[in-house]
Amino acid sequence: MRGIAGPLLAWFDRHKRDLPWRRTSDPYRIWVSEVMLQQTQVDRVIGYYERFMAAFPSVEALAQTPLDEVLRHWEGLGYYSRARNLHAAAQRVVGEHGGVFPRTYDALRALPGVGEYTAGAVLSIACGDPLPAVDANVIRVLARLFALQGDATEVRREVALRAREVLPEERPGDFNQALMELGALICIPGRPGCLICPLTDVCEARRQGLQDRVPEARSQPLRQMAEVAGVVYAGDRVLIAKRPVEGQWGGLWEFPSVPLRTGDEPRQVLGKHLLRTLSVEIEVGERLTQFAYGVMNRRVELAVHRCTHTGGEIAPTWHGEARWALAGELEALAMPSPHRTVADLLAAER
DNA sequence: AACGCGTGGCC
DNA sequence: TGGCCAAGCGT
Numbered sequence: 001m002r003g004i005a006g007p008l009l010a011w012f013d014r015h016k017r018d019l020p021w022r023r024t025s026d027p028y029r030i031w032v033s034e035v036m037l038q039q040t041q042v043d044r045v046i047g048y049y050e051r052f053m054a055a056f057p058s059v060e061a062l063a064q065t066p067l068d069e070v071l072r073h074w075e076g077l078g079y080y081s082r083a084r085n086l087h088a089a090a091q092r093v094v095g096e097h098g099g100v101f102p103r104t105y106d107a108l109r110a111l112p113g114v115g116e117y118t119a120g121a122v123l124s125i126a127c128g129d130p131l132p133a134v135d136a137n138v139i140r141v142l143a144r145l146f147a148l149q150g151d152a153t154e155v156r157r158e159v160a161l162r163a164r165e166v167l168p169e170e171r172p173g174d175f176n177q178a179l180m181e182l183g184a185l186i187c188i189p190g191r192p193g194c195l196i197c198p199l200t201d202v203c204e205a206r207r208q209g210l211q212d213r214v215p216e217a218r219s220q221p222l223r224q225m226a227e228v229a230g231v232v233y234a235g236d237r238v239l240i241a242k243r244p245v246e247g248q249w250g251g252l253w254e255f256p257s258v259p260l261r262t263g264d265e266p267r268q269v270l271g272k273h274l275l276r277t278l279s280v281e282i283e284v285g286e287r288l289t290q291f292a293y294g295v296m297n298r299r300v301e302l303a304v305h306r307c308t309h310t311g312g313e314i315a316p317t318w319h320g321e322a323r324w325a326l327a328g329e330l331e332a333l334a335m336p337s338p339h340r341t342v343a344d345l346l347a348a349e350r
Numbered sequence: 351a352a353c354g355c356g357t358g359g360c361c
Numbered sequence: 362t363g364g365c366c367a368a369g370c371g372t
Contacts, residue, residue, distance in 0.1 A: 037368040044358075044367085078356025081370080115370050135368045153351085180368055189366080219365070220353090248355065294363095295356060337357065 004145070004199055005168035005175055011198035012178035015185070017042070020049055022177075027101040027126040028059045034121045035082050035113060042184065048077050060099050062090040071251055071334035080250055080334075085113025103127055125173035132163035133176040137183025142166070144187060144211055147204035220297040227302055228266040229257035229339070230274065231346065232282050234309035237324035238346075239280065240333065244320050248295070253333040255304070255342060256322070266303055278322050279315040282307040289345060293338040304342050 016022070019042065021033035032052060036045045052073050056062040062070065067087050074083035089111040093101055102108045109119040121133035132138075134156075142148070142159045149155070168175055186193045192211050194200045205211045232239035232255075240253045258273040260266055267284040274280045285306045292301050314322050325333070327350060330343040 034368070039355090039367055039369055040357085041359085041367045076357070078358095079369085081355070085370080113370065117369060121368070133368080137368065177368085184368075222364075250355090294358090296354075299363095 004166055004202060005170075007198045008178045008182065009168075009171060009174055012174060012181060016177070016181055020046060020053075025126055027103065027122055029053060030126040031101070031114075031118070031122050032056075032086065034118045034125075035086050036077065038082060038118070039079060040077065044077070048073070059090050059093050059101055062087065063094040067251065068334065072332060075252075075334045075340065076337060080252060082113055084245065084251060085111075088112050089114065105129075105131065121176060124176050128171075128173060130167055130169055130172045132160070132167050133180075134160055134163050135180060137180040137187075138163060138176075140189065141179050141183045141187045144192070144205035145199060145203050147208055147210055149210075223298045225298050225300045226260040227257050227300055228260055228270045229255045229302060229304045229342070230270050230282065230284065230307040231255050231288060231304060231342065232274070232280070232307040232309055234324055237326055238330075239274075239278075239309070239314075240323060240325045240330070241278070242321040243336075249336045251334070252336050252339075254336055254339040257302075257339075267305060270305060270307070275312070279312045280309065281311040283310050289342065291338075291341070293341075295336075295338075300338075302338055 021029060024030070033045070033049055036049055036052075055073055056065060056070070065087075067084065070087045071080060071083050074080060077083075092111060093099060097107070102111070103123065105119055105123060108114055108122060109116070114122075117133055117135050120131040121135075123129040124131045124133055139156060139159045142162050143155050146158075146162055148158050148162075163179075182197070182199070186197045194203070194206050194211055197203070197206075200206055203211070230239070239256060241256045242253050243249045243251065245251050256270075256274055256278070258269055260269060271282055271284055274282050285308060288304045288306045290301070290303045292299060294300070314324070327346060330346070335343060
């Protein structure tokens, strides 16, 4: 296999999408885009990237902003550890590198949230370093190009070697992006568009008729769950709780909620939960809303009750931070998607 | 090594 | 309509 760089880069020059992070060579901006793009589709990232850059135009700006505000800009994008790591990394760039974005592999790789892929992507795209950037697209494209089959781990390792071999000295960043762009637009998981693929003539899977074979993704079984949340009023304020930084929705604010087990009486469980975790006494009132949301491999039926504070001050425990908030404050807090739905409901009824 | 970690669009 | 999926990383 020789010379895929030529036709691939020619195709890329002609068909690449006009994306905001392709209009800069600032390593900081490339880095932010790459972190946002982890496990997230391009179309979804564009708006977040532009708002994030307007708010945090430099690594110093990001570093000096409170994490809560950074998370608010990340709300809805998911995988919130990315935002926490991005923020922590920005502070380390300022504190340990004098605000100069690191341009060596080891220094970049040492930042939280920067793995092998991201380090290679940032340095090849922003600095022209001849490093591969192997993401799921590249694995699929090269596995097909070289007709690599077998164990997923084995294919991955083999792809990593091939990615280094096919990488051209000229325009390594564009080459990496071209492989990913091809994987996203043409060499897609389902039925690849071999008829319009610039590499169709040299693709070994195509030659062998294996192009429809794609590494089977092992899907986790979907679990059904139920939970109850309370919008607890004390006068004109509502009770909000901050989720612990580790785990799902870490660092985000939510209306206090608790999982239900089969047979649980939701209103009773909610009351006991608030008493036990925050020492807050409540009276559980009418059901405000009920809906299902999906998160990871779970489908959750959420019932939300309007509640009234009847006694007890918030006693912060190991469960984390909680406080009373004015309705107008909710807009500025980072909340999980289903809780944002509830907050919007409250805002609409006022 | 295998698993946890979000979200909404798609067919 | 619901199962699948997307420019990974940390542990």
